[in-house]
Amino acid sequence: MNFNDTVYAIVRQIPAGKVASYGQVAALAGSRRASRAVGYALHRNPYQYKVPCHRVVFKDGSLTAGFGLGGKALQRQLLEAEGVEFTDDGRVDMGRYRWQTAEIGIFIT
DNA sequence: GATCTGACATTAA
DNA sequence: ATTAATGCCAGAT
Numbered sequence: 185m186n187f188n189d190t191v192y193a194i195v196r197q198i199p200a201g202k203v204a205s206y207g208q209v210a211a212l213a214g215s216r217r218a219s220r221a222v223g224y225a226l227h228r229n230p231y232q233y234k235v236p237c238h239r240v241v242f243k244d245g246s247l248t249a250g251f252g253l254g255g256k257a258l259q260r261q262l263l264e265a266e267g268v269e270f271t272d273d274g275r276v277d278m279g280r281y282r283w284q285t286a287e288i289g290i291f292i293t
Numbered sequence: 294g295a296t297c298t299g300a301c302a303t304t305a306a
Numbered sequence: 307a308t309t310a311a312t313g314c315c316a317g318a319t
Contacts, residue, residue: 187315207302210314216302221315223300228317237300248300297319306310 187213188225195226198239201266203276204283205243212285223248238262239283245276 190213198204206219213222226237227250238259241247247256254261260270269277 191315205302206300210302213315215314217312218314219301219303220299220313221301224298224316225300227300240300242300243302250300252300295319298317299315302313304310304312306308 187215187218187221188229190214191222191225192229192231192235195235195237195240198236198283200236200239201268201281202283203239203241203245203263203268203278203281204285205278206240207243208283208285209240239266241276245271245278245282247274247276 191209194209194212195204206222207216210216210219210222215221222240226235226240229235237248238251241259247259249256251259256274260274263276264270268281271277
């Protein structure tokens with residue numbers, strides 16, 4: 185499994201109404217510091233219909249600075265539509281909406 | 294084929 | 307607590 189495909193497989197498992205950080209995805213993909221590769225993988229691969237990129241946010245819960253078209257506004261809109269709560273800082277309430285990988289016991293082969 | 298860049302995170306100072 | 311440097315992977319030049 186390529187790192188890229190692994191990333192997609194993981195992000196695709198993120199349930200609606202939850203958000204995962206790049207580092208988390210990277211860690212699940214094999215390297216916890218490969219968060220950069222994760223973000224770039226999503227950037228160049230418009231698998232939007234398969235990969236809910238909007239559910240992938242910063243570790244702090246802040247939104248991506250260069251999210252396709254619409255940027256943070258669109259991302260926030262999508263997340264709010266899923267029931268994700270936003271703070272006054274425009275960040276996601278990670279304490280409640282952070283994706284618990286243990287929930288599905290993800291195990292990418 | 295080598296080098297640089299890019300949706301980040303972590304560690305050290 | 308904040309700032310700087312390093313690491314990671316894949317694509318583009």
